[in-house]
Amino acid sequence: MQLGLIGLGKMGGNMRERLRRAGHEVVGFDRNPEVSDVKTLKALVARLEAPRVVWVMVPSGGPTRDTVTALSQVLDKGDMVIDGGNSRYTDDIEHEKLLKAKGIGYLDCGVSGGIWGLENGYGLMVGGTATNVRKAMPIFDALRPEGPRDEGFVHAGKVGAGHYCKMVHNGIEYGLMQAYAEGFELLQRKDLVTDVPGAFKAWSRGTVVRSWLLDLMVDALEANPNLDDVSDYTVDSGEGRWTVEEAIALSVPMPVISASLFARFASRQDVSPTMQAVAALRGEFGGHQVMTIAEGVALRNPAPKD
Numbered sequence: 019m020q021l022g023l024i025g026l027g028k029m030g031g032n033m034r035e036r037l038r039r040a041g042h043e044v045v046g047f048d049r050n051p052e053v054s055d056v057k058t059l060k061a062l063v064a065r066l067e068a069p070r071v072v073w074v075m076v077p078s079g080g081p082t083r084d085t086v087t088a089l090s091q092v093l094d095k096g097d098m099v100i101d102g103g104n105s106r107y108t109d110d111i112e113h114e115k116l117l118k119a120k121g122i123g124y125l126d127c128g129v130s131g132g133i134w135g136l137e138n139g140y141g142l143m144v145g146g147t148a149t150n151v152r153k154a155m156p157i158f159d160a161l162r163p164e165g166p167r168d169e170g171f172v173h174a175g176k177v178g179a180g181h182y183c184k185m186v187h188n189g190i191e192y193g194l195m196q197a198y199a200e201g202f203e204l205l206q207r208k209d210l211v212t213d214v215p216g217a218f219k220a221w222s223r224g225t226v227v228r229s230w231l232l233d234l235m236v237d238a239l240e241a242n243p244n245l246d247d248v249s250d251y252t253v254d255s256g257e258g259r260w261t262v263e264e265a266i267a268l269s270v271p272m273p274v275i276s277a278s279l280f281a282r283f284a285s286r287q288d289v290s291p292t293m294q295a296v297a298a299l300r301g302e303f304g305g306h307q308v309m310t311i312a313e314g315v316a317l318r319n320p321a322p323k324d
Contacts, residue, residue: 019156020045022062024085025075025103026053029129032136033075033102033161040160060092069096071154078105078256086113095121098150100157102127106260107178107185110145114177123150126177127158128184139163142171143187145180189261189275191231192254196278198235206244215239252285 019042023034026048034044047062048054056062063070070093074085082105089099099117101110101124110126117124124146131140140161144151151158151173162170174183198218205214219236222228242248258279265272284290289311301308309317 019043020066020071021157022047022066022070022072023075024048024059024062024072024089026050027075028133029135030075032133033073033129033140036136036139037157037160042157042160059088063092068094069098069153070094071098071100071157073100073102073157075102078103078109083109083113086116090116090120090122093120093122096123098123098125098153100125100127100154101181102129104128104184104188104255104257105181106256107145107182110178110181114146123147123153124177125150125154126180128180128187129161130184130187135161139170141187143174143180143183144172145174145177145182147176148173185257185260185264188255188257189272192258192261192278192282193274194229194231196274196281198232202235202239215243250285252282254279254282258282 021037021042021044023030023037023044023046026034026046030046030048031053034046037044044055045062045065046053046055047059051057056065062072066072072089072093074082074089076082076085082101082103086099086101093099099113099122101113105113105126107126110124113126114124126145128143129135129140130143131138140163142158142162144158158171159167172183174180202214202218205211205217211217215236218232218239222232222236238245258275262272262276262279264270265276297308300306
C-alpha cells in the first residue's frame with residue numbers, strides 16, 4: 019500500500035522505516051531536505067496514486083493545524099488524512115469538519131512506542147468511521163506490534179476517540195513514572211538499603227509492579243546508579259494537563275495523575291512561593307522562625323562534619 023508521511027523526526031522516520039520493511043511504499047516529506055523524499059507537499063501528493071492516504075506526524079497544535087489545512091488544498095475527494103501526532107481531541111473534530119467539506123476522509127491515531135517502535139511496534143488508538151479504518155488497516159497492521167491485533171490496536175470510537183485514549187494513556191504514564199520515582203527516593207534515603215538499582219531490577223520479573231517503564235528505570239539506574247548530574251527540572255508535553263482538565267470537566271476524581279503533574283510544576287521552581295507563604299503564615303500565627311532563603315539552603319545542604 020502507498021502512504022504519504024509528513025514529519026520524519028524520531029517517530030516519523032522510524033515509522034517510515036518500519037512500513038518499508040513491511041513492503042509498503044512510503045513517500046516522506048519533511049522540512050529537513052536531508053531526510054525528505056520530496057521537496058513539497060504538492061510533490062508528495064503527485065507521487066501518490068488516488069485515492070491517497072497521507073499520515074501527519076508533526077508537533078500538535080499550530081503545526082498540525084497548518085499541515086491539515088495545507089493538505090485540504092492539495093488533496094482530492096476520496097483521499098484520506100490520518101493525524102498520528104499528539105493532537106488534542108477537540109482539534110480532530112475541527113480537522114474532520116474541514117476535510118469532510120471537500121470529500122476528504124479523516125482519522126485520528128494516538129501512537130505510543132517512542133523511539134523503540136521501529137523494532138517493537140507501536141500501540142495504536144484510532145478514531146473515525148469503520149470504513150476509513152478498514153482502508154488504512156494494512157498500515158495499522160504494519161505499525162502495530164506482532165501478535166493479536168487487539169493487543170496493540172483499537173478502533174476506539176468516532177473521530178477524536180483515538181487521541182482521547184492516547185491522552186488518558188499519557189496521564190496514566192505520568193502517574194506510573196511518579197510512583198517509581200518516589201519509591202526510588204525513599205529507597206535512596208534509607209541507609210538500610212545498599213543496592214537500590216538491584217531492588218528495582220529484582221522487581222522486573224514476577225512482581226505486580228513489573229512493566230516496561232520499570233525496565234527502562236532499571237536501564238537508567240544501571241547506567242547511572244545515583245542519577246548523578248541529572249536535573250530534576252521536568253517538562254510536560256500537554257497530555258497530562260489535558261487529562262486533568264477533562265477529569266475536572268467530568269467530575270472524575272484523579273488525585274494520582276493530578277499530583278504527578280503538579281510535581282513536574284514544582285520541579286521547575288528554585289524557590290516555592292507557596293511554601294514561602296506557608297512559612298510566613300507560621301511566623302505570623304505561631305511566632306515560628308521565618309528563615310531567609312540562604313538559611314533554608316544551608317539546611318538542605320549541610321556542611322560536611324570534620
